[in-house]
Structures are given as structure tokens and as C-alpha cells.
Amino acid sequence: MRKLLNTIYVTNENAYLTLKDNNLVCKVDGEVKVKIPFDNIENVVCFSYLGCSPALMGKCVEKQVPINFISPSGKFWAKVCGETKGNVFLRVAQIDCFRDQGLLLSKNQVTAKLSNNIQTIRQTLKNKPELRNDDTICQTLENLNTGMQKAQNAESLESLLGIEGNCASSYFSAFSSLITNNDLADTFLFRTKRPPLDPVNALLSFAYTLATADCAAALETVGLDSYIGFYHTLRSGRDSLACDMVEEFRCLCERFVLTLLNLKMIGEKDFDRQFSGAVWLNQKGKQKFLTKWQEKKRNTITHPIIKEKVPYGLLPYVQSNLLAKFVRGETEEYIPYLLK
Structure with a gap:
């Protein structure tokens, strides 16, 4: 390995x-x-x-x-990056597999993402039991559970995108409640991407970008084409398969951001605010973020599928190998990473 x-x-x-x-x-x-x-x-x-x-x-x-x-x-x-040395037959199998099994893979990926959202919320509820009766959080958990059922019954990628979008909106409506020890929670109203308009969104976007780059590198390592995805539409220059895979790891990014905020490792002075309204991590903030990010990647967990201890930094490589096995027909299904 x-x-x-x-x-x-x-x-x-x-x-x-x-x-x-x-x-x-x-x-x-x-x-x-x-x-x-x-x-x-x-x-x-x-x-x-x-x-x-x-x-x-x-x-x-x-x-x-x-x-x-x-x-x-x-x-x-x-x-x-250099010349891809993956097996050309694996890439042909990847295209065929995603054409035949793309909807099933997408449904499982979205279901896993929503399940991980639920676990992220429940983790905060363990530490802050007074939030268990919060109306917004209760409604969000109900919406996510319903969304999981709808995702498994979706009949097209278009309907699945709609289900995921509605659940994401509900999830992020409760996200500020999960920030329990930082004044920056008051700046977060909803998810904004291009550009992020508050410090919390800036942290989320930064974490997602790093995780997507890790997924792309992992997929290329096992010989899969990171530009050919099953859920995200093909777009020139975009690692669509990495965008697919990062969906199951967004929960780790969100937990990491919550840890930075709730332990007050990051504060207002670590951000730059632009005249346009955009908010970015400044150099000092990036250094703090990346130091903790690398520390997090070295922590180990027991992987639920292979039953071995794995550093967080290797999770994209483990999942990429499992996906490659599914593409080659060595396993009957691909199981996304599920947060426990």
C-alpha cells in the first residue's frame, strides 16, 4: 500500500x-x-x-x-501529472460500468452522503444534548432521513440531483447550530461557493478543494480516469470522478471545520474580506488550517469494509481501490465510506 x-x-x-x-x-x-x-x-x-x-x-x-x-x-x-500508466482495459471497463451502473452508483453515493450528514449532526448532539430539541435540527434530521429513502427510489440522475439539492439546503440551514463555541457561527446563513461570502463558507470551500485533489490523485494511482465520472456531468478539465468520490468524504471536511471553529483554532483575524463581499483565508489562516489538516490525515480509524486500521489520509486510496475492484467485476457492489 x-x-x-x-x-x-x-x-x-x-x-x-x-x-x-x-x-x-x-x-x-x-x-x-x-x-x-x-x-x-x-x-x-x-x-x-x-x-x-x-x-x-x-x-x-x-x-x-x-x-x-x-x-x-x-x-x-x-x-x-505524468503519463497515466493505468491498464487501458480498466478504463474501457470504467466507461462501460458507469454507463450501465451510473445511476445505481450515484444513488448509493448520495445516500451515503446524507447518512454522513446525519452522523455529523448526531456527533454534535452527543456533546451538546441541549440541541436535541432544537426545531431546525430536528426538521433537518427528518428531511435527511426522508431524502435517503427518496434517493434510493430515484429513477433518474436529474431527480437525484433535486433530492440532493433540497437536502443540502436543509443541512446547511442547521450547520450554524453545530458551531457551538465561536462567534463566526453568526456570519453563516447558507452555503455560498463562488465566492464564499463568510468565514465558515471559506473554510468549507478550502477543505472541499483539498479533499477533491486527494481523491483525484488516488483515482489516478489505481488506474481509473478521474475525468470520467458517473454522477457529475463530464466537463473538459474537471475531475468528474473525483467530484463524485469526494461526496462521501465531505462529512470529514465538515467535521474538521467544526473542530477548528469549536476549539477556536481559527478566528476572524485569519480571514481577508474583499470589497466584492468575498471572504478568503489569509496566509496565516491557511498555515493554521493546513497544519491541522495534515495532523488529521495521520490519525487512524478502522475501515468498515477492509477491517484494517487506516490513516485518514489514505481513505481516498482505499475507496479508489474498492471502486476499481467493482469496475473490474471483482466485487458485486461499491460501498461508499460511511461515517460511524
Whole structure:
């Protein structure tokens, strides 16, 4: 099994990455800030406008180390990776499988997402039992349970999208109630994406972007084409299958954000507010976020399917392997990750 992902995050907007003597070198204003042996790197996430040198990109392509370019505000731009070495027959099987089983996979994915939403709420209720009689939370739990049943009975992707959208709206209407120890809860009214309009949305968007990049890397590792999905429509340049897979991991992103907020690891001073109304994590906020994110990825859980202890950072790789087995016909179904 692949080692726990050694991911390099470049958060300084003025950083430039280059290669020297088999080291990744980070420069700011021409001054060397960091040198890291290239053999220790498995993934690069760059939040810089300046990017990296052709020599470094060539080395990453050669060694199959993906470079993810993300805007300083957290929007995914592009990914540079080497030649895909996956089995071509697996990719043909992937297309055939998703054509035949796409609706079933989508229904299970949405059902798992809604189930994980319920578990996220219940986790907060364990710590804050006074919220158990909150009208909004009670109504949300009822809507999510009903949504799970409707999702399993959906007859088309279009109807499934409608069910998911209604449940997401209900879930996020209660999300601020789950923030129990931070004044930033008062700024969150509903989910806003492009751009996020408050600190809580900024944190959610940032976490989802990182998780999607992890899923894309994992899918490519097992030989699946991350651009060919079963639920999200095909779009040039979009990792549609990674967008599909991240649905089952959104709960981990949301729990992580709630932990940051409720333990007051993140505060108002960690955000920049733009004249347009957009709110982004500033550099200090990103550093705090990413430090805790990497710590979280090293924590272990017992995987419900393979019954082995797995670091959170390897969950996308485990699920990608399970999906590849389903595509190859080695298993009868693909079971998404379910939060316990």
C-alpha cells in the first residue's frame, strides 16, 4: 500500500518553486526559503501565482508526482501529472460500468452522503444534548432521513440531483447550530461557493478543494480516469470522478471545520474580506488550517469494509481501490465510506 501522502503545501502567493540537485527549492523574491529532497515528496499543492520552473514540472512528470495549482483564494486551477500508466482495459471497463451502473452508483453515493450528514449532526448532539430539541435540527434530521429513502427510489440522475439539492439546503440551514463555541457561527446563513461570502463558507470551500485533489490523485494511482465520472456531468478539465468520490468524504471536511471553529483554532483575524463581499483565508489562516489538516490525515480509524486500521489520509486510496475492484467485476457492489 502506498505510504501516507507526503504533501507539500505552498501557501505564500509570491513563492516560486524550482529544482536544484534533486531538491525542491522554494524561493520568495529570489531568496531560498526551503529545500526539500525530491524523493520525500508525493504531492505538491501550490497556492502561488508564480508557479514553478519547467525543470521541476519535468521532474514531477517523470516521477509521477502531481502538482495541483490552486488560486490563493482556494479555487482549483489545474493539475500537472505524468503519463497515466493505468491498464487501458480498466478504463474501457470504467466507461462501460458507469454507463450501465451510473445511476445505481450515484444513488448509493448520495445516500451515503446524507447518512454522513446525519452522523455529523448526531456527533454534535452527543456533546451538546441541549440541541436535541432544537426545531431546525430536528426538521433537518427528518428531511435527511426522508431524502435517503427518496434517493434510493430515484429513477433518474436529474431527480437525484433535486433530492440532493433540497437536502443540502436543509443541512446547511442547521450547520450554524453545530458551531457551538465561536462567534463566526453568526456570519453563516447558507452555503455560498463562488465566492464564499463568510468565514465558515471559506473554510468549507478550502477543505472541499483539498479533499477533491486527494481523491483525484488516488483515482489516478489505481488506474481509473478521474475525468470520467458517473454522477457529475463530464466537463473538459474537471475531475468528474473525483467530484463524485469526494461526496462521501465531505462529512470529514465538515467535521474538521467544526473542530477548528469549536476549539477556536481559527478566528476572524485569519480571514481577508474583499470589497466584492468575498471572504478568503489569509496566509496565516491557511498555515493554521493546513497544519491541522495534515495532523488529521495521520490519525487512524478502522475501515468498515477492509477491517484494517487506516490513516485518514489514505481513505481516498482505499475507496479508489474498492471502486476499481467493482469496475473490474471483482466485487458485486461499491460501498461508499460511511461515517460511524
